[in-house]
Amino acid sequence: MxxxxxxxxxxxxxxxxxxxxxxxxxxxxxxxxxxxxxxxxxxxxxxxxxxxxxxxxNQACLDHVFELKPASCLVNPEAGRELELELIPATVKKRVLVIGAGPGGIEAARVLALRGHQVVLADQNDAIGGQLNFSRIVPGKSEFNETIRYYKTQLSKLNVQVRLKHRITADDPLVAQADEIIIATGIEPRKPDILGVNNEYVVSYKDIFEDRVPVKENIVIIGGGGVACDLAILLKQKGAKEITMLQRSKAFARGIGKTTRWATLMELNMKNIRMIGGISEYKAIDQGEITFLREGALRSIPADLIVYASGQLPNNSLYNKLTESKKPVHIIGGAKDASELDAKKAIYEGTIVAREI
Ligand SMILES: Cc1cc2nc3c(=O)[nH]c(=O)nc-3n(C[C@H](O)[C@H](O)[C@H](O)COP(=O)(O)OP(=O)(O)OC[C@H]3O[C@@H](n4cnc5c(N)ncnc54)[C@H](O)[C@@H]3O)c2cc1C
Ligand code: SF4
Structure with a gap:
C-alpha cells in the first residue's frame, strides 16, 4: 500500500x-x-x-479561507496576487534608505534591491528582524527563525548595505545621501494610564523580551491579546509560578486567527494561566497590588512583577521630522499604524512601497 x-x-x-x-x-x-x-x-x-x-x-492561508478572503501567505504576499504584484525593474535607479529592519523594512529592502535600487537598511539593534526576534523566542514559534534566515540570506545576496547598531536621527549623513527614505521604525508599547504605573515593578512586554528584567514568581499581565498570550507562555517557560492576565474585554486572544486561537487558549488553560476579563476600571497599582473594578466589585491581586502588553503606539517621530525635508519619505508597518498590526501587514506594506519607488 x-x-x-x-x-x-x-x-x-x-x-x-x-x-x-x-x-x-x-x-x-x-x-x-x-x-x-x-x-x-x-x-x-x-x-x-x-x-x-x-x-x-496559518495567518494568510487557512485563516483567510475561513474568513472567505483569497488565500495568500504571510512570508510571501505575492502568493495569490501574482498578477497584481509583478516585479518590474526600476526605470530610475535610486539610493533608498530604509530605517528599521523589522518585517516591513526587510521586505521593502529586499524588493527594492531586486528592482535594481541601491539600498541601505539601518537598524539600531544588533540583528535584523525587529519584533520577529520576540516572536521567535516564544515556545512554539521558533519557525520565525527561518524567516529571519531567509531575509538575511537575500539581503546579503542582493548587496543591501545592512547597518546594524545604527540609530538614525534626522541629521544622519545617510539621510542626506538618500534619494528616498522609507520609515519602518515600528512601535513602542503603550503604557496604560493607571495610577502607580511608574512603580519600578511595572514594566513593558518589551523589557521582558529584551531580557532587561528578571522574571519573578507571581506576575500580573495587563492585556489579553496575541502579544500578552505569547508573553504569558514565555514567562511560564522562564519559571513564573502564578500568572494572571487582566483585560477589559471578556474574550482573550482576540486578534489571533481562527485556526490558532483555540490552541493558544487551550495552552494558556493547560499552563494554569488565570484570565480575568470584563474589567471596567483599573484603580491603582500600589504596594505590590493591582486594584480594579469588575462587575461592580473592587478586587486586588498581589504581584511581584506587573507587565503591560496592552497596545502599541506608532514610533513615528522620525517621520514627522523627515517630512520637513524636501525628499520623498514613505512610512509603513507599525510606524504608520499600530492598530491591527502584525507581521503579515508589515511585510505586505513593505512589498507594496518597494514597488512604488
Ligand atoms: C511576542 C510577539 C509575538 C508576535 N507574534 C506574531 C505572530 O505570530 N504573527 C504576526 O504576524 N505578528 C506577530 N507579532 C507582531 C509583529 O512582530 C509586528 O507586528 C511586526 O514586527 C511589526 O513590524 P514593523 O516592521 O512595523 O516593525 P518592528 O518589527 O517593530 O521593527 C521596527 C525596527 O525599527 C528599528 N528602529 C526604530 N527606530 C529606529 C531608528 N531611529 N534607527 C534605526 N532603527 C530603528 C527597531 O530597532 C526595530 O528593529 C508578534 C509580536 C510580538 C511582540
Ligand atoms: S507561512 Fe503562514 S501564511 Fe504562509 S503558507 Fe505557511 S502557514 Fe500559510
Missing amino acids: PVIASNRINNPVDAEQILLNGDADLISMARPFLADPAILTKAYENRVEDINTCIAC
Whole structure:
C-alpha cells in the first residue's frame, strides 16, 4: 500500500530524509508552495538557504479561507496576487534608505534591491528582524527563525548595505545621501494610564523580551491579546509560578486567527494561566497590588512583577521630522499604524512601497 507523508514537512531536506529512510513513498506539501513556489527548483539547484520557508502560522492561508478572503501567505504576499504584484525593474535607479529592519523594512529592502535600487537598511539593534526576534523566542514559534534566515540570506545576496547598531536621527549623513527614505521604525508599547504605573515593578512586554528584567514568581499581565498570550507562555517557560492576565474585554486572544486561537487558549488553560476579563476600571497599582473594578466589585491581586502588553503606539517621530525635508519619505508597518498590526501587514506594506519607488 503506497504511503504519502503529509503535514508540516516544510523543507526538502526533511522530505528527502523521510523518503531515504523508507518511511513513506511520497511526500505531500501544500503551504510550503505558497511561501515559496520555487521551493523544488531551489532544492534541485542546491540552494536550500534561498527557500522562503512556511512557518505554519496559518495567518494568510487557512485563516483567510475561513474568513472567505483569497488565500495568500504571510512570508510571501505575492502568493495569490501574482498578477497584481509583478516585479518590474526600476526605470530610475535610486539610493533608498530604509530605517528599521523589522518585517516591513526587510521586505521593502529586499524588493527594492531586486528592482535594481541601491539600498541601505539601518537598524539600531544588533540583528535584523525587529519584533520577529520576540516572536521567535516564544515556545512554539521558533519557525520565525527561518524567516529571519531567509531575509538575511537575500539581503546579503542582493548587496543591501545592512547597518546594524545604527540609530538614525534626522541629521544622519545617510539621510542626506538618500534619494528616498522609507520609515519602518515600528512601535513602542503603550503604557496604560493607571495610577502607580511608574512603580519600578511595572514594566513593558518589551523589557521582558529584551531580557532587561528578571522574571519573578507571581506576575500580573495587563492585556489579553496575541502579544500578552505569547508573553504569558514565555514567562511560564522562564519559571513564573502564578500568572494572571487582566483585560477589559471578556474574550482573550482576540486578534489571533481562527485556526490558532483555540490552541493558544487551550495552552494558556493547560499552563494554569488565570484570565480575568470584563474589567471596567483599573484603580491603582500600589504596594505590590493591582486594584480594579469588575462587575461592580473592587478586587486586588498581589504581584511581584506587573507587565503591560496592552497596545502599541506608532514610533513615528522620525517621520514627522523627515517630512520637513524636501525628499520623498514613505512610512509603513507599525510606524504608520499600530492598530491591527502584525507581521503579515508589515511585510505586505513593505512589498507594496518597494514597488512604488
Ligand atoms: C511576542 C510577539 C509575538 C508576535 N507574534 C506574531 C505572530 O505570530 N504573527 C504576526 O504576524 N505578528 C506577530 N507579532 C507582531 C509583529 O512582530 C509586528 O507586528 C511586526 O514586527 C511589526 O513590524 P514593523 O516592521 O512595523 O516593525 P518592528 O518589527 O517593530 O521593527 C521596527 C525596527 O525599527 C528599528 N528602529 C526604530 N527606530 C529606529 C531608528 N531611529 N534607527 C534605526 N532603527 C530603528 C527597531 O530597532 C526595530 O528593529 C508578534 C509580536 C510580538 C511582540
Ligand atoms: S501564511 Fe503562514 S502557514 Fe500559510 S503558507 Fe504562509 S507561512 Fe505557511
